[in-house]
Amino acid sequence: MALERFFRRKRPTKGDEDQSPAGLWMKCDACSAQIYRKDLVANQYVCPECRHHHRMPVDARIQLLADDDTFELWSGKLTPRDPLQFVDTKPYPERIAKVQDQQQRPDAVVTGAARLEGEDVALVVMDFFFAGGSMGSVVGEEVTRAAERAAEEDRSLIAVTASGGARMQEGALSLMQMAKTTVALEALSERRLPYISVLTDPTTGGVTASFATLGDLIVAEPNALICFAGPRVIQQTIKQDLPEGFQRAEFLLKKGMVDDVIPRQQLKERLALYLRLLRGGLAKEVPEVERAAVI
Amino acid sequence: MPLSFEQPIVELETKISDMRSYAAEQGVDLTDEIQLLEQRLERLKKETFANLSRWQRVQVARAPGRPTGMDYLQSIFEDFTELHGDRALGDDPALVGGLAFLQGQSVMVLAQQKGRDTKENIHRNFGMSHPSGYRKAIRLFDLADKFHLPVITLIDTPGAYPGIAAEEQGQAWVIAESIRRMSRLRVPAISVVIGEGGSGGALAVGVANRVLILENAIYSVISPESCAAILWRDSTEAPKAAEALRLTADDLLQLGIVDRVIDEPVGGAHRNPGSAMERVKGALVEELAALMSLTSDEWIRQRRERFRHLGEFDLV
Numbered sequence: 001m002a003l004e005r006f007f008r009r010k011r012p013t014k015g016d017e018d019q020s021p022a023g024l025w026m027k028c029d030a031c032s033a034q035i036y037r038k039d040l041v042a043n044q045y046v047c048p049e050c051r052h053h054h055r056m057p058v059d060a061r062i063q064l065l066a067d068d069d070t071f072e073l074w075s076g077k078l079t080p081r082d083p084l085q086f087v088d089t090k091p092y093p094e095r096i097a098k099v100q101d102q103q104q105r106p107d108a109v110v111t112g113a114a115r116l117e118g119e120d121v122a123l124v125v126m127d128f129f130f131a132g133g134s135m136g137s138v139v140g141e142e143v144t145r146a147a148e149r150a151a152e153e154d155r156s157l158i159a160v161t162a163s164g165g166a167r168m169q170e171g172a173l174s175l176m177q178m179a180k181t182t183v184a185l186e187a188l189s190e191r192r193l194p195y196i197s198v199l200t201d202p203t204t205g206g207v208t209a210s211f212a213t214l215g216d217l218i219v220a221e222p223n224a225l226i227c228f229a230g231p232r233v234i235q236q237t238i239k240q241d242l243p244e245g246f247q248r249a250e251f252l253l254k255k256g257m258v259d260d261v262i263p264r265q266q267l268k269e270r271l272a273l274y275l276r277l278l279r280g281g282l283a284k285e286v287p288e289v290e291r292a293a294v295i
Numbered sequence: 296m297p298l299s300f301e302q303p304i305v306e307l308e309t310k311i312s313d314m315r316s317y318a319a320e321q322g323v324d325l326t327d328e329i330q331l332l333e334q335r336l337e338r339l340k341k342e343t344f345a346n347l348s349r350w351q352r353v354q355v356a357r358a359p360g361r362p363t364g365m366d367y368l369q370s371i372f373e374d375f376t377e378l379h380g381d382r383a384l385g386d387d388p389a390l391v392g393g394l395a396f397l398q399g400q401s402v403m404v405l406a407q408q409k410g411r412d413t414k415e416n417i418h419r420n421f422g423m424s425h426p427s428g429y430r431k432a433i434r435l436f437d438l439a440d441k442f443h444l445p446v447i448t449l450i451d452t453p454g455a456y457p458g459i460a461a462e463e464q465g466q467a468w469v470i471a472e473s474i475r476r477m478s479r480l481r482v483p484a485i486s487v488v489i490g491e492g493g494s495g496g497a498l499a500v501g502v503a504n505r506v507l508i509l510e511n512a513i514y515s516v517i518s519p520e521s522c523a524a525i526l527w528r529d530s531t532e533a534p535k536a537a538e539a540l541r542l543t544a545d546d547l548l549q550l551g552i553v554d555r556v557i558d559e560p561v562g563g564a565h566r567n568p569g570s571a572m573e574r575v576k577g578a579l580v581e582e583l584a585a586l587m588s589l590t591s592d593e594w595i596r597q598r599r600e601r602f603r604h605l606g607e608f609d610l611v
Contacts, residue, residue: 078608078609078610078611079608079611080608080609081607081608081609084541088526088527088539089527136606137607138606138608141606141608144603166516167516168516168517168526168540171515171541171542171550172514172540172541172542172547172552173550173605173606175495175498175516176498176552178471178474178495178498179474179501179502179602180605180606182474182475182478183602184603185475186478205495206495208467209455209466209471210471212467213465213467213468213471213472214471214472214475227467228461228462228466228467228470229455229457229461229462233457234457234458234462237457238458238459240459242459243459246459247462257468
C-alpha cells in the first residue's frame with residue numbers, strides 16, 4: 001500500500017465532537033464496516049467489528065494509560081523556530097501555524113507525569129496528526145526533557161511513538177534530535193529506571209532509529225507499521241513485491257525485534273506488570289560482571 | 296566525466312596541455328602564453344568554486360574521483376589493518392573498519408566506502424550499509440574502548456540501505472544502538488564528513504567529540520532528491536530542495552552541526568585528492584592532540600553535551 005495514501009487516513013480524529021451526519025458514522029479502514037463513531041471512541045479506537053486498531057488521538061491515549069486525574073502536563077511551552085527559513089510550496093512557519101491551530105498544541109508530542117496503576121511514570125505521547133508526528137527540535141527537546149525529568153523524579157518512562165520520521169523542514173537539526181534523545185535516555189539508564197517504548201501505527205524513520213527502539217522493553221500495537229525506510233521507498237529501490245505483513249508488528253515479533261504485541265485493551269495492565277516486575281528486583285545490588293564500558 | 300559547471304575549466308585545461316605538447320613537438324617557447332593561461336585557469340577554478348550553488352556542491356560531494364574512505368585509510372594512516380565482520384550476520388563491505396596508526400598514534404578507524412568504479416560500487420552497495428555494517432561498527436567501538444584507542448570515523452554514504460533484509464534484521468534498531476554505543480565511548484572520537492552525510496545512516500557513526508566536514512561535502516536529514524519527491528512531489532526539483540535544506544559545510548557550521556570546515560584544494564578534492572587527504576590528516580592530528588588532555592569521563596560528558604544542545608526553538 002502506498003505510504004502516502006496510508007498517511008492520509010486521518011478520519012478517526014476528524015473531531016470526536018463532530019455531530020454532523022457525516023461525522024456520526026464512519027467506515028472502518030480495515031473491514032469497511034459502517035461503524036458508529038461513538039462506538040469506536042468508546043472502544044479505545046479499536047473497530048468493534050474487526051478489532052483493527054485505528055490511530056488514537058493523544059488525549060485518548062493519555063486517558064487510556066494514566067490513572068484518573070493523575071496526569072500532570074510537562075510539555076507545551078516550546079514552539080518551533082524556522083532556523084533554515086525553509087520554503088517548499090509553502091513557508092514552514094505557515095505550515096506549522098496551520099497544524100498548531102488544528103491540533104491545539106505547539107508541536108507533535110505531549111509529555112507529562114502520571115500514575116499508571118499506581119506506578120510513578122513519565123509519559124511521552126507522539127501526535128501523528130501533527131505534521132505526521134515528525135521530529136524536529138521541539139519534539140527532540142520535549143522527549144529529552146521528559147527523560148531527564150523522569151530520572152530526576154525517580155519515574156519510569158513510557159514513550160508511545162507515532163511518527164513519519166525526522167522533520168525535513170528543520171534539516172540536519174532534526175537529524176541531530178536522534179542523537180540528542182538517545183543521549184537523554186542515559187540519565188534513566190544510570191539510575192536503573194525502566195524505559196518502555198510502545199510502538200504504534202506508524203513509527204518510521206528517524207524516530208524508529210533512535211529513542212523508539214532503545215527501550216529496555218519494546219512493545220507494539222497490533223498491525224502497526226514499524227520501519228526505518230517506508231514500504232514505498234523499499235519498493236522503489238528493489239522493484240519487487242514486499243512479503244505479506246512486512247514491517248507490521250506481528251512480523252517484527254517473529255523477527256525478534258519487539259518483546260511483544262499487545263492489544264490496546266490490555267496495554268495498561270501489561271505496562272503496569274512490566275514496571276512492577278522490573279522494579280521488583282533485589283533490594284541490595286548484586287555485584288555486576290564488568291562489561292567493557294557499557295553503563 | 297566532468298560536472299557540467301566544470302566544462303569551462305576542463306576546456307582550459309585541455310588547451311593548456313595541447314599548447315604544452317605543441318611546444319614540445321615543435322620546439323617553440325610558449326612559456327609566457329602557458330603561464331598566462333594557467334593563471335586564468337586558477338582564477339576560473341577559484342571563481343567557479345566560490346560561487347557554487349548548493350545543488351552544485353551536492354554534485355561535487357558525489358563527484359567521481361573524489362577520494363573515498365579507503366583512499367584515506369591507505370594514504371593518511373600507517374599500517375591500516377582491516378578487521379572484518381560483525382560476528383553475527385556477516386561482513387558489510389560498505390563500512391570498512393580496522394586498526395591503524397595516525398602519525399604514530401594507534402587508532403580505531405571506520406570508513407563508509409562507496410565504489411571508485413561501477414564494479415566496486417556494486418560490491419560496496421554504493422556505500423549504503425546493511426545492519427551488519429552498523430553491528431560491525433558497534434563491535435569495533437567495544438574493541439576501541441577496551442584498548443583505549445581513539446576512534447576516527449569517515450562519513451560518506453547516501454544513507455542506510457532500504458531493503459527487505461535490512462528491515463528484517465532491524466536497520467532502525469542497529470542505527471539507534473550504534474548512536475548510543477558511540478555516545479558511550481570512553482575514548483576520544485572524531486568524525487569527518489568526507490563526501491555525503493546521508494541521514495541516520497551517517498549519524499550512526501557520527502556521534503563524535505568533534506565533527507569535521509570537507510568544504511564541498513554535505514550532511515543532510517534527507518537527500519535533496521527524496522525531499523523534492525515528498526515536498527514538491529517531483530524529484531527533479533532537487534536543486535530547490537538542496538537550497539532549502541542548507542546542507543553545505545558552511546550552513547552546517549552556522550547551525551552548530553559541525554565544528555570545523557576543512558578547506559579543499561582549489562577546484563575540489565576530486566581534482567587533487569592527494570592534497571585534500573593531506574589537509575584532512577592535518578586536521579585530524581590537530582584535533583586529536585587537542586582532545587588528548589581530557590579524561591574518559593570528560594570525553595563522554597563533552598560528547599553528550601555537544602549533542603544535548605543541538606536544536607532551535609522558541610518559548611510559547
